[in-house]
Amino acid sequence: xxTEALLQRAVEAVHHLTDAEPPWADLLHGASxxxxxxxxxLIVQDHGRIRMQQVEASAAAVADYAAHFHAHDVLLAPxxxxxxxxxLETQSVLGVAGRRRSAYYNDFMCRHRMRQxxxxxxxxxxxxxxxxxxxxxERVDERLLARLRGDHGRRYLIExxxxxxxxxxxxxxxxxxxxxxxxALNEATLLxxxxxxxxxVAPGAGPRLAACGLLHGGRxxxxxxxxxxxxxxxx
Numbered sequence: 593x594x595t596e597a598l599l600q601r602a603v604e605a606v607h608h609l610t611d612a613e614p615p616w617a618d619l620l621h622g623a624s625x626x627x628x629x630x631x632x633x634l635i636v637q638d639h640g641r642i643r644m645q646q647v648e649a650s651a652a653a654v655a656d657y658a659a660h661f662h663a664h665d666v667l668l669a670p671x672x673x674x675x676x677x678x679x680l681e682t683q684s685v686l687g688v689a690g691r692r693r694s695a696y697y698n699d700f701m702c703r704h705r706m707r708q709x710x711x712x713x714x715x716x717x718x719x720x721x722x723x724x725x726x727x728x729x730e731r732v733d734e735r736l737l738a739r740l741r742g743d744h745g746r747r748y749l750i751e752x753x754x755x756x757x758x759x760x761x762x763x764x765x766x767x768x769x770x771x772x773x774x775x776a777l778n779e780a781t782l783l784x785x786x787x788x789x790x791x792x793v794a795p796g797a798g799p800r801l802a803a804c805g806l807l808h809g810g811r812x813x814x815x816x817x818x819x820x821x822x823x824x825x826x827x
Contacts, residue, residue, distance in 0.1 A: 598626045599744050606748075609755035610762050620647040626748060627739050629710070629727040636723045637662070641789050641810070649728060653704035661700045666690075667711045667726075672719055677749055679740035681710040683732060708732045710740050714753055725752070767792050786827050788812045 593601075602622030608615050620632040624647065631648030635657075642658040662668075667680045674680070682697065691697045701709065708729040716722040729736065739745060770781045771794045780797035784790050788811040793801070801807045805815055812827075814820045 593625075595626070595744055598622075599748060602626045602748055603751045606751045606755040609759045614759070616645045617647055620645065623725060623748070623752075624648065624727060626744065627710070627727055627736065628733065629729050629736070631728045633726045633728070634723070635662075635726060638721055638789065641787075643785070650704055653700075653706070656700060656704070661696060664696045664700075666694055666696045667709065668724075671711060671713045671724070672716065672722070674713075676713050676716050677753065679710060679712045679737065679745065679749075681737040681740065682708055683734070684737055705730045708736060710736055712740070712749065714756055723756070771795075782812070784812050784827065788823060788827055 602619075602625070605615055605618040605622045609619070616634065620634060624630070624632040631646065633644055633646040633649050633654070636643045642662050644654055644658060646654055657665075666682065666686060670685055671678065671680055682691075682701070686694055686697060701707065706728045708731075709726060710728075711724050711726040714723045714725055727736075727740075767781070767783065774781050775794065780794040781792075782790070782794065782797060782801070783792040790798075790807065790810055790812060798807065801812075806813060812823060814823055
């Protein structure tokens with residue numbers, strides 16, 4: 593398949609980001625195929641909480657990154673220092689000497705058969721709140737960074753960032769509508785992820801929940817073991 597055809601297929605998946613159930617796997621497969629990599633991952637960090645969507649990455653690698661190695665990501669600090677939308681790649685960032693010394697490269701990347709990674713920050717509210725797209729290769733391709741920063745890469749990134757902004761705008765409008773409707777009934781809305789992380793809370797509801805001991809570290813929480821189990825089951 594030509595690069596132009598791969599781009600069109602990848603962009604088609606991006607155009608479905610505003611669907612109720614976006615085709616995350618198709619989106620990541622499309623990005624990986626476009627750039628000639630072995631897998632792709634979408635990472636969102638929200639004040640220390642890591643959420644990931646991935647294709648062709650081992651479950652062990654995802655778990656290791658979320659549990660420990662995200663704090664040592666060699667591309668994150670350079671990425672945060674660059675404008676959003678700047679592609680970075682491990683070979684050029686670390687160099688030969690850097691790879692020899694890097695625990696992230698040796699203990700994480702090599703352990704999980706990822707000799708090369710490319711990544712781009714898609715959005716950044718702060719150093720603790722960002723989203724990125726990452727690509728991985730088992731074998732090093734010296735042309736990867738050139739492809740990422742090339743014409744097709746730029747066109748794809750423009751479409752992807754626009755799609756993510758559209759999805760965020762749609763979500764915000766839904767939340768504002770819900771807050772207005774329930775606010776008229778003197779009730780409040782609270783949106784949490786499946787692991788209990790608070791995504792959105794109506795004005796005034798957060799302090800009340802915190803005062804009741806139902807918020808802990810940005811999560812919906814209960815002091816009693818039975819209460820926590822019930823919350824986990826419901827979520």
